[in-house]
Amino acid sequence: MANGRVASGTPDACPDAHQSVKICIDASEPGTATPKNQDAVQFFPTPSGEQVRAASDGSAAAANAAGRAAKEGDDVSLYGTPKEELGPGGGGGLSEAKASFMRNQLEALFQPSDNKLAMKLFGSKKALMKERIRQKAAGHWIIHPCSNFRFYWDLCMLLLLVANLIVLPVAISFFNDDLSIRWIAFNCLSDTIFLLDIVVNFRTGIMHQDNSEQVILDPKLIAHHYIRTWFFLDLISSIPLDYIFLIFIQDYSDSFQLLHAGRALRILRFAKMLSLLRLLRLSRLVRYVSQWEEVYFLNMASVFMKIFNLICMMLLVGHWSGCLQFLVPMLQGFPSNSWVAINELETKYWFEQYSWALFKAMSHMLCIGYGRFPPQSLTDMWLTLLSMISGATCYALFLGHTTNLIQSLDSSRRQYREKLKQVEEYMAYRKLPRDLRQGITDYFEHRYQGKFFDEEAILGELSERLREDVINYNCRSLVASVPFFANADPNFVNDVVTKLKYEVFQPGDIIIKEGTLGTKMYFIQEGIVDIVMSNGEVATSLSDGSYFGEICLLTNARRVASVRAETYCNLFSLSVEHFNAVLDVYPVMRRTMESIAAERLNKIGKNPDIVCQREDLRVDLSTVTALLRSAQAAHNDDDEDDEDGGDSGDAKGGGRAQGGNRRKYSNLLGVHRSREGGGATTIPRPKSESCFHRMFDLASGAAAQTALPRSGTFYESLTGMGSQGNLQED
Structure with missing residues (x-):
């Protein structure tokens, strides 16, 4: 903004200065008055208090000095850069800037906006920007069908069409004063707007029929397409043929008395018939309504x-x-x-x-x-x-x-009834016994609960992220109720639940039969199952949050017990292929499941050693056993050192205990590796405290089998460090 300068404080420069304080501001030098007929109006900063006092005292010199001081302090902007100052042609430049601004705003209205139709056609913001560049290159006055201007224009046309299609028939049929001023004004205004709509249609892009993502912006192609489709119908419904006919007849009549003659009555009736051509605007209403449905009702049911x-x-x-x-x-x-x-x-x-x-x-x-x-x-x-x-x-x-709407409102329930009807026809065709039929019907009712849909196909059509989100949400109650998942790695839980399959069992169903080869393990979401031994005794019962069937998957052996459903059970099964694929990625979780499997085998009176038959587990157990032996020897050496050192170590003890234990662990692991010839056998780092303790329970079992006594102090330190995640190779 240009700097303001204060004019002379005399009454000639500022009229009525003795009545009120008035500062005349001009772009000229100080001491000159602003001409009264000056066309350009300049806006400048508000004068300071010194300027006002100088002007009120009538001191021109003081006012000019104050103005120069204000100018010197105002030449620099807030950011320390010189301010721009309007030149002699500043008024013209401002007008050009305003005109350019208005032109840019109008062109922006013609460009595609990020509405639902545009995002549906182009898919991304980047593609939309490319379309804007292409639209601008087509011409300044080409209107994009996805632009804001077209939206508001269609809205106005829609309202005007509804009003015309309602008012016109009433006025033509029940009113005889068709030549009243109000009626003529309404018709002329409507006809003018509809004629403008024809012009707008000649400048509006067209969506290509074969490729909806390509919008035709060539004016010649737009005009050719519009003339071949709706132009003549729109033109006939927009031209006031009735008024043109009356004007033509009036030119050949000497006076308005012709209107009261019998021939004039027939002419007016014919004019009424011509005015009915405006009802052809119904075609525009249908077009605009269909466009609005496509753009702004994409998420609404089309049947509604x-x-x-x-x-x-x-x-x-x-x-x-x-x-x-x-x-x-x-x-x-x-x-x-x-x-x-x-x-x-x-x-x-x-x-x-x-x-x-x-x-x-x-x-x-x-x-x-x-x-x-x-x-x-x-x-x-x-x-x-x-x-x-x-x-x-x-x-x-x-x-x-309406029939289609009723059917589409609950399509899954309709599909369920159709599926159940097919099942009933199948059971009748196969002549199944009544009890078996009732069991099948009860299974369908509990499994699908009145709704039938292909969940696997639906999830298969989703993206990977959405599919995982849906599965995690469906299995949220299972994850919350299974303690095994509560302390596990979240990535492990996610990999497991995305591979689960939902299954339903009725009371009395044998889920697992003893002696068979296992291909699945199960997680219980809802229900109670009994672990049944070969003699028919119930060893234990499992309920919500438990899992079973993992033993044969870990050992590649046959089922060691039968599992029977006591109530309706909603289970999630994990196949052996998915089971091994997940546990190969998370070996620590395999060790944890193996320790739990050994405990369960011991509880039902089976030999827990069958879990330890795998080669990789035997290697791990031998590693732990060797470490425990070395730990025992190191502990004995430490006891001898402590006897030599007396009580002097107690003063430092607590601060160096953890570091010494970590060094001992690393040294023991190095000694064991050197004994094994530099092998790469390691103990996996536990992911949780419970997992760590279960792993060391296996080590304790191995130590007991080799008659290795538990080293109290060092063993407890080793366990504590493992629970804190500190047991790892340096």
Whole structure:
């Protein structure tokens, strides 16, 4: 902004300065007055207090000095850079800037915006920016169909079309003063806007039929397409042919007295018929409504919109039919056998006439009667027949769309009933016994609970992230109830639950049979199962959050016990292929499951050593055994050193205990590796305290088998360090 300069404080420079303080600000040098006829208006900073006092005292020199001081302090902006100052042509530059700004804003309205239709067509912001560049290169006045301008224009046209299609039939049928000022103004305004709509359509891009992502922006192609489709229909419905006809007839008449003659009455009736051409604007209404459905109702059920549109169309057809029921007798001069004359409605108020006409038309369309009187004339009979045909057509369409809507509202329940019907026909064809049929029916009711859908196919069509989110949400109660998952690595839990399969068992079903080869393990979401021994005794029961069937998957052996469902059980199964694939990635979790499997085998009286038959587990146990032996030897050496050192080590003890134990662990591991020839055998780092303790329980078992005594102090330190995640190779 340019700097302000204070003019002379004399009354000539600032009129009425003795009455009030007035500062005249101009872009010229100090001491000059602002001409009264100056066209350009400049805005400058508010004068300081010193300037105001100088002007009020009438001291021009003081005012000029204060102005120069303000200028010197105001030449630098807030950021320390010189301020721009308008030159002699500043006013013209400002006007050009405003014009450029308005032009840019108008062009921005024509460019595609990030609405639902644009994002559906182009898919991303980057593609949308490329489309904006392409639209700008096509020309400054090409309107993109996804632009904000087109949105607001379509909205205005939609409202105007609805008003025209409702008001025009009433005015043509029930009013004789078609040449009133208000009616002529309404028609002329509407016709002008619809003619402008034709111009807008010539400059609006077209979505390609074969490739919806490609929008045609070439003006020649747009014009060619519009002329071949809707141009002539839009033109006929927009031109005021009735007024043109009346003006043409008036030019050949000497006076307005012609309007009161018999020929003039026929001319006016013909003009009314011409005004009915405006009702062809219904085609525009259908187009605009379909465009709005596509752009702004993408997430809404299409059947709902079809039914809503059909209801509105049926009401509009009934409205038109009622107006037509009255218009035809009026054009005939209300014959004595017409329904209007029979009901004595010729001179009634227009709303009463419209009400009886609408009642008659809706009675025909809904096939509930003929109104107050049946048709008496041939004209009334044909009008009644036309109303019945239109009403029957609308009724059939409405009934069909409503039926589709009811079916689509609960498609999964309908599919369930169809599937259950197929099952019943299958059971009847195979002549299954009644008890078996009842069991199958109960299974379907509990498994699908009245809704049938292909969940695997639905999840398969989702992206990987969405599929994992859905599965994790469905299995949230399982993960929360299984203690094994509570302390496990979240990545391990995610890998497991994404491979689970939902299964349902009825009371009494044998889920696992002893002696068979196992291909699955199970997690219990809801229900109770019994572990049954070969002699029929129930060893234990498992409920929500437990899992079973993992022993044979770990050992590649046969099932060691049977599992029977006591109640309806909702289980998740994990196949042996997925089981091994997950545990190969997380070996620590394999060790944890092996320790739990050994405990379960011991609980039901089976040999827990079958879990230790795998080669990799025997290697791990030998490593732990060797470490424990070395730990025992190192502990004995430490005891001898402590006896030599006396009590001097106690003063330092606590601070160096953890570091010494860690060094001992590393040294022991190095000694063991050197004994084994530099092998790469390691103890996996535990992921949780419970996992660590279970792993060392195996080590304790190995130590007991080799008659190795537990080294109290060092063993406890080793266990504590492991629970804190400190047991790892340096």
